[in-house]
Amino acid sequence: MSPARRRASAATDPALRRPVAPMLAAPVDVVPEAPGLVHEPKWDGWRCVAFRESDGVYLQSRAGRNLTTYFPDITWAIRTRPPGMVLDGELIVWERGRTNFALLQRRVTAGRGLLRLVHDCPAHYVLFDLLVDAGGEVVLDLPPSERQARLEQLLVDAPAQLTLTPQTADMQQVSEWLLHWTVAAGIDGVVSKRLAGRYEPGRRGWWKFRTRIVTEAIVGGVTGGIRCPQTVLLGRFDRRGRLRYTGRSHPLTADQGAALAGLLSPPQLPRRGTVAHPWPQPLPASWSGRLDRPEPLPYVQVDPTVVAEIDADVAFENGRWRHRVRYARARSDLSVYEVPLLLGKEETYFGDLG
Template structure:
């Protein structure tokens, strides 16, 4: 795994000999946990629904790097302009790119930056992006601060962006569990997926899961419209919900099923009924389009086995439900043979729009 390192340069990158960060840098990551950790020296930050970004303020330019190491710079001229105007040369920042619309984050508008083409500048003007910052990897002049404790890095970060444009904001941080409960209970509607917990004494470890993340989750129901694997031995479930016009719309995919779950579900599934002229009457294309996956990095079309959409299952999902789909994979909980497909909540479009997938 590439991790990015402090490397010695004879010219020091900023005019002085010393260690500098060579991009790409693998961001420090968080391991999922079932409960929010507590204890002395532990602090918590909101987990924002956006794109992770490492921002390099170089001597003559700004470079934006995705979590996977891709160059995002050209897609966010508004962000690069804000960083160039407010952040000193040599600084490397870690944060989350977000776009706000009517008081909440919009993941689809982030994705549109990549496909906007000639409409990019207009899109950036109408829906400007912001960076919610939570760490600093290099200070003024390129001084690497990975080994400093989080408490000191946080203090440096706040000083660096004091008075910066509104596009650059430092994320809230707290040790108060009442505040954490407030975020998880009332802030999910504005774009918080959960909380990330960190140790104030911890150093920044590129590429390592040294933080903890707790996702806000919901228990709900969906209809199986297809599977990967086979009808009798499904590997994962492709899920949907009906809209007001009675069409089954694709809403997401499950994590891989355990062996006993595959047996339970496989015994309930059947192939789609045949329509006129002997063709299968199934509402989804084969394969599923790559764009339906909601992934940023190299999505691919998915071949699957269609099923008759009559089986309802209970699922455990996080709150990242954008563009009428769960962006992350959901967890299968149990089959609901006691429920009809008409008991599953309808898929309601924004502004009650019922356009096709």
């Protein structure tokens, strides 16, 4: 297709009409190594497709939600770029040199305090792909290296809020990212892409490796039932001895559920001045930590005496894992008082990197 026809098709191509389904990454257990691959940090933020339209800017979330009003700092920065282009990247907020997902979420709930939040905690848009070039030329079919080169050119002299993500084919550099950037900068893994191939909206044509930890938490509730648990609700004690909710597991296997069922029991009857269980019923929707909140979660409360070994990623903020963890097994050899404490914001501990 000629450049002129590409520009003419930009306004009518269904793949580019809002909302656009961004290209996705399939999860893998190891970073793939092969000729023809390039790797990028997996930023801990919100996926965002940005449309630089003739009369302004439109920011779209991965799920198609309109994020424009929550990020006036980013829309201003994109307005400095030529109209017609469509960008793909990640919205993040830095705090003391590390990404802070909680500050990103506050954009949605800030209300009248949004402008103050923008001033105190400005966002950044880390870009990693170009779907439509300036002037409306669709570039989905171009090799990633050409899209990257054009994107880099578009960002010359751009405001600091717009930045290009690093890329490398060097596995030693990838190891450096995973070893040092995970904790220091707040990335939560690596995304791997083919050097050849088109941008395919909605398709899982990339790969994502999440840095994971093995640690422990306390079983405070289950979905399904005590005798047939389906997922596990987890907690940790804080410094005052209160059991705080920290996250939920993926569905258990039949064997895991059967083994755990034999260890669970209902909450003990409360003593005077105490409550039988420290968590509300149902579990509040806001506890999920997601942008698009689900409904409140009914669950079965259990006596918090069972320790679970879990496999989790490092997206742990405000005392909770944002993504579901993988339940491994019950640790009958451990007391609940041997589980790591839920510490303050400055000392958050989520286990040993493995």
